[in-house]
Each structure stands twice: as C-alpha cells, then as structure tokens.
Amino acid sequence: MDRASVRAIKRIGCAFLFLFLSLSVFSAILSVHFIDVGQGDAILIQTPDGKNILIDGGPVEAFPTLDDYLRSQGVEVLEIVIATHPHADHIGGLSKIFAEYPVARVYMPRVSHTTVLYRNLLLAVREAGLKIQTARMDMDVTVEEGILFRLLGPVRDDYEELNNHSVVIYLAFQEVSFLFMGDAETDAEADLMKRKLIPDADVLKVAHHGSRSSTSEAFLKKVEPTYAVISCGKNNDYGHPHASVLKRLRLYAREVFRTDRNGALLFETNGVALRISDKDGWLVLPSSFPSESEGGLYIGNRKSKIFHVPSCDFLPDEKNRVYFSSVEEALNEGFRPCGLCRPLAREGKASGGNYPK
Numbered sequence: 001m002d003r004a005s006v007r008a009i010k011r012i013g014c015a016f017l018f019l020f021l022s023l024s025v026f027s028a029i030l031s032v033h034f035i036d037v038g039q040g041d042a043i044l045i046q047t048p049d050g051k052n053i054l055i056d057g058g059p060v061e062a063f064p065t066l067d068d069y070l071r072s073q074g075v076e077v078l079e080i081v082i083a084t085h086p087h088a089d090h091i092g093g094l095s096k097i098f099a100e101y102p103v104a105r106v107y108m109p110r111v112s113h114t115t116v117l118y119r120n121l122l123l124a125v126r127e128a129g130l131k132i133q134t135a136r137m138d139m140d141v142t143v144e145e146g147i148l149f150r151l152l153g154p155v156r157d158d159y160e161e162l163n164n165h166s167v168v169i170y171l172a173f174q175e176v177s178f179l180f181m182g183d184a185e186t187d188a189e190a191d192l193m194k195r196k197l198i199p200d201a202d203v204l205k206v207a208h209h210g211s212r213s214s215t216s217e218a219f220l221k222k223v224e225p226t227y228a229v230i231s232c233g234k235n236n237d238y239g240h241p242h243a244s245v246l247k248r249l250r251l252y253a254r255e256v257f258r259t260d261r262n263g264a265l266l267f268e269t270n271g272v273a274l275r276i277s278d279k280d281g282w283l284v285l286p287s288s289f290p291s292e293s294e295g296g297l298y299i300g301n302r303k304s305k306i307f308h309v310p311s312c313d314f315l316p317d318e319k320n321r322v323y324f325s326s327v328e329e330a331l332n333e334g335f336r337p338c339g340l341c342r343p344l345a346r347e348g349k350a351s352g353g354n355y356p357k
C-alpha cells in the first residue's frame with residue numbers, strides 16, 4: 001500500500017470517528033416523565049445511559065397506572081427510588097414498586113409517620129434487601145457521568161409539617177436543569193434560600209400540587225423557571241392548584257403544564273434544547289432538537305399559514321408555531337411552503353439551527 005492510500009484510510013477513519021462521536025452526542029437524551037397518577041406525584045427520569053430513577057410512586061390506587069406506564073417505557077430495573085416524604089399521595093404505590101421491580105438504591109428523608117402505608121413501605125424496602133439512605137441537605141448522588149443529581153433538602157429534620165421534610169432534587173444535564181420540590185412549603189423554601197441552595201432551573205416541578213402553602217414569590221424570583229409542571233388530580237378535593245399560585249407561576253414561567261389537563265407529560269433534553277409532549281403531541285419543539293428519528297419536521301405559522309424547515313431564518317414566534325412531521329401533513333392542513341427555505345425541495349433533510357435562548 002502506498003503512502004497516499006494509508007493517508008486516505010486514516011482520513012476516512014477520522015471522518016467516521018467524528019461522525020460516530022457527533023451521533024452519540026446527539027442521541028444522548030435525558031427524559032423526565034411526569035406520570036398522571038391523579039392527585040399525587042410520580043416522576044420517572046431516564047438517563048442517557050438508560051438508568052431509571054423514580055421520584056415518588058403516587059397514591060396506592062394509581063399503582064396499576066404507574067406500573068403500566070413504567071413498563072410502556074421499558075423500565076425493568078430502577079437504579080434509584082426516592083420517597084420525597086411519607087404522605088399517601090407520594091408513597092402509596094411504592095411498596096408494590098419494591099415488590100415488583102429490582103431497585104438498587106432508595107433515599108428518604110429522616111422523618112417517620114404512623115400510617116400503615118408508611119410501615120408497609122419500610123417492610124417492602126427491607127424485604128427487597130435494601131437499606132434506606134437518608135436524604136440530606138446539599139448531597140450529591142452519583143448517577144452517571146454528565147448527570148448532576150443533587151439533593152438540596154430537607155434542610156432540617158425538626159419541621160412540624162411533614163411536607164417540609166420533602167426531599168428537594170436538582171437535576172442537570174449540561175445546560176438544562178430541573179428542580180423537583182416534592183411538597184415542600186414556604187418554611188422549607190425559606191430555609192433553602194437562606195442557605196443559597198435554590199438554583200435557577202429550566203423546569204420546576206411545582207411543590208405540593210400547586211397548593212398556596214408553597215411556591216412563594218421570593219422563591220419563584222430565585223428559580224425563574226421557563227416551564228412549570230403541576231402534578232394533581234382532576235377536580236381534586238383540595239382545590240389544587242390554587243388560583244394565586246397559578247397567577248404567580250404565569251408571571252414567572254413561560255408555560256405551566258398540569259397532569260390533570262395534559263395527562264402524562266414528557267420532557268426530553270439533549271443537554272441544550274428541551275422538547276415537551278403530552279398524549280396529544282408536541283407542546284414545545286425547538287428547531288435545534290435532533291429530529292432524525294422522526295423523519296421530517298416542519299414548522300408552521302398558525303397566523304400566516306406558511307410552513308418552514310426548522311433551519312429557516314424566518315421562523316414564527318414560538319407561541320404561533322404548529323409542527324408537522326411531513327410536507328403532506330402541512331399541505332393537508334392548508335399551509336403554504338415558505339418561498340425562502342422551500343420545504344418542498346428539501347423534504348426529508350435533517351434540521352439544524354440554534355436553540356433560541
């Protein structure tokens with residue numbers, strides 16, 4: 001073999017390596033599912049390496065829903081289970097989780113409760129051969145490289161209100177972050193803020209189902225969430241979420257999603273952009289999100305009825321966007337192709353562009 005061919009082979013090798021690296025970067029997706037368990041919380045996190053983390057298990061009667069959901073997402077093993085606090089709408093389904101899924105690690109706050117549900121949970125953990133690890137303030141939990149999973153609270157273990165013992169969790173994957181507040185109330189928020197433990201976050205799991213005993217204005221000012229999620233049941237007995245909290249959230253967050261209206265909500269991020277969907281389809285789909293797996297992606301302007309490829313310089317405001325997976329779909333909906341980016345000529349091409357910050 002002559003020198004030129006050796007060089008050519010090396011070059012091709014480099015190109016393949018580069019392609020492989022960029023593909024593996026793009027396919028690294030972190031998913032956060034806010035499962036619709038009615039009045040309660042159950043959140044599934046799936047890491048880029050395929051680890052599953054469950055925060056709370058909803059009320060006991062929602063276990064079949066939770067179980068079906070986990071199985072539909074291919075969950076067979078749970079790396080971490082967190083019981084944020086011992087209330088029934090958070091731990092009800094967890095005993096069965098420990099009975100039916102292998103779990104590697106379990107975290108709970110240092111607080112006990114007198115209910116049968118709580119006692120059963122402790123028994124189920126013991127029967128699974130696990131030892132509960134105490135969730136403490138400002139404690140990093142190892143998940144995998146590239147994922148920051150930090151327990152921010154509970155700050156104290158002498159609160160009177162059980163909700164304030166909630167494990168508060170900060171999750172970050174590159175530039176995108178989530179803050180899960182459990183049912184923490186304003187006392188816990190204040191303690192966290194006093195210790196400068198409240199970060200800003202892109203997505204806020206609103207505390208205590210949107211109750212007015214949580215989510216103070218000072219807290220929201222600190223978090224400045226782009227999106228807020230409320231996990232609550234339809235027509236629940238508590239009147240959650242409270243109108244005053246919704247009003248505050250709308251002031252600080254770009255959008256507020258609710259499991260009682262949206263059903264299960266799925267947030268997916270590649271570490272830079274964030275896309276959000278519910279059972280009916282996309283709620284937020286930024287143009288920079290890799291869309292190879294879905295084939296085409298086209299963005300229409302619901303006002304002008306013109307559609308574009310995601311890399312077009314003339315995309316509509318996010319609030320006016322509608323998304324299509326094919327040119328046919330857009331045309332069928334009565335949209336016309338943009339004359340600049342010419343979607344018809346580029347059918348099937350992958351997208352590019354930058355996520356609008």
Ligand SMILES: [Zn+2]
Pocket residue numbers: 085087162163183
């Ligand atoms: Zn609670």
Ligand SMILES: [Zn+2]
Pocket residue numbers: 040041087089090183208209
């Ligand atoms: Zn609750």
